[in-house]
Amino acid sequence: MGDMLSAARTRMHRAAENLDLTDELVERLDYPTETLAASIPLRRDDGSLTQLKAWRCRYDATLGPTKGGIRFHETVNQDEVQTLAFLMTMKCALMGLPFGGGKGGVQVDSRELSTMETERVARGWVRAFARIVSPNRDVPAPDVATGEREMAWMVDEYGHLSGSIEPNSFTGKPVALGGIPGRTPATGRGGMIALEAVRDSLGFDGDGGLSIALQGFGNAGTWFAKAAVENGHTIVAVSDSSGLVRHKDGLDIDALIEAKEKEGSVTSFSGDGVETSDDGAAIIEQDCDVLVLAALGGVIGDADDVEKLACKAIVEIANRPILPEADEPLRDAGIDVVPDILANGGGVTISHAEWVQGRTGLGWKDDEVADYLEDKMQDAAQAVRDLMDQSGLDMRTAAYGVALKRICAAVSAAGTVEEFGKG
Numbered sequence: 001m002g003d004m005l006s007a008a009r010t011r012m013h014r015a016a017e018n019l020d021l022t023d024e025l026v027e028r029l030d031y032p033t034e035t036l037a038a039s040i041p042l043r044r045d046d047g048s049l050t051q052l053k054a055w056r057c058r059y060d061a062t063l064g065p066t067k068g069g070i071r072f073h074e075t076v077n078q079d080e081v082q083t084l085a086f087l088m089t090m091k092c093a094l095m096g097l098p099f100g101g102g103k104g105g106v107q108v109d110s111r112e113l114s115t116m117e118t119e120r121v122a123r124g125w126v127r128a129f130a131r132i133v134s135p136n137r138d139v140p141a142p143d144v145a146t147g148e149r150e151m152a153w154m155v156d157e158y159g160h161l162s163g164s165i166e167p168n169s170f171t172g173k174p175v176a177l178g179g180i181p182g183r184t185p186a187t188g189r190g191g192m193i194a195l196e197a198v199r200d201s202l203g204f205d206g207d208g209g210l211s212i213a214l215q216g217f218g219n220a221g222t223w224f225a226k227a228a229v230e231n232g233h234t235i236v237a238v239s240d241s242s243g244l245v246r247h248k249d250g251l252d253i254d255a256l257i258e259a260k261e262k263e264g265s266v267t268s269f270s271g272d273g274v275e276t277s278d279d280g281a282a283i284i285e286q287d288c289d290v291l292v293l294a295a296l297g298g299v300i301g302d303a304d305d306v307e308k309l310a311c312k313a314i315v316e317i318a319n320r321p322i323l324p325e326a327d328e329p330l331r332d333a334g335i336d337v338v339p340d341i342l343a344n345g346g347g348v349t350i351s352h353a354e355w356v357q358g359r360t361g362l363g364w365k366d367d368e369v370a371d372y373l374e375d376k377m378q379d380a381a382q383a384v385r386d387l388m389d390q391s392g393l394d395m396r397t398a399a400y401g402v403a404l405k406r407i408c409a410a411v412s413a414a415g416t417v418e419e420f421g422k423g
């Protein structure tokens, strides 16, 4: 058992204990159903050969086919893939989707790969794991450093291997290849819907604009920033892997996106009153109402990190940006957290819409996608709020509680245990 997974499970155990769920049902979720590890050969453009480590984990399929993205990053390892697949299990249940949880990854620095090399890695991943991927068993999607382009290569490779056209074996595809309009913005937009839905529980009365500091300016971060500005909030600072940019009156987000697209970094942005720094980690010290974490995991790891914070609340758009060791210090500091399994649930929700589209063959319109995202985010937020009100639990524990109760109800309905509550 990896340290990361066992740390992540403590939050599930806390919820189970508070809600008095049976041990055998929770034990079922303590360890993944299946994890495959592989070595992917990568022929570099210079002719040399590198072996890359890769994984796919199907954590739990109680609620349906396992679902979750594929990450290309140099820090990916088996423990992380399993932990992220565990989180997907909780997230899909919380979002009310007919999916279990999965995740995949390749240990590679995507910034060092040419486009051709990236294509070889994407196709190599499919060759390694095609035997478990299937529209009704395991359905991957994008995650860090993968997107529509990688999904298109993967679907193509899968078709060659399986001998049939199976676009529904992946979601997050380009619209021209069976994707759905709105999947790419869904994670960021969904995060904004979640924040608005719980803002009063975070202590922000009324509907006035909030000041926001944002870590991560990729897919999820940029779409969150756009949605935040549309809703009248002010983004006072943004960081990416190059560093940090801030403006005390608020950054011009469209201009920042343009600069990042042109130059590849937020620190290339300039203008009146704009300050830049190469110390991206300092974003967590930014004075603001809400700190939004939309980059990688483990950013706030312990009480020392919590001491540096100057925000009133945190939204976890990234997966596991706050480690369990920081939960108690955050509670003591009075900083509420909108947890990842709620805040970033919009991405997999629209992946579900894409999967439904693929099964029926009928396209969804933009407004149908937007309404589905709004409804699912609101329903999940309301379920969490109801459980918080009933139980007095914090938002994260209540989110796990809602997810666990749904998985438990399914296990119970399948007749595997007699009852799902102890009492």
Ligand SMILES: NC(=O)C1=CN([C@@H]2O[C@H](COP(=O)(O)OP(=O)(O)OC[C@H]3O[C@@H](n4cnc5c(N)ncnc54)[C@H](O)[C@@H]3O)[C@@H](O)[C@H]2O)C=CC1
Pocket: 142, 143, 144, 145, 146, 187, 215, 216, 217, 218, 219, 220, 221, 239, 240, 241, 242, 280, 281, 294, 295, 296, 297, 317, 318, 319, 344, 345, 347, 348
């Ligand atoms: N793309 C999606 O649909 C979903 C993404 N997420 C999570 O959101 C997070 C971001 O994902 P994407 O936006 O898709 O990835 P991405 O690859 O598009 O963007 C990642 C961003 O993080 C930045 N970054 C990397 N290291 C950093 C550092 N040390 N400090 C500040 N910024 C740093 C990168 O520069 C980039 O701007 C990940 O944790 C991912 O698992 C969660 C649910 C769905």
Ligand SMILES: O=C(O)CCC(=O)C(=O)O
Pocket: 067, 068, 069, 070, 088, 091, 139, 140, 141, 142, 143, 171, 172, 319, 344, 345, 347, 348, 349, 351
């Ligand atoms: O869209 C999906 O299927 C998965 C998205 C994902 O990997 C995540 O929510 O972390």
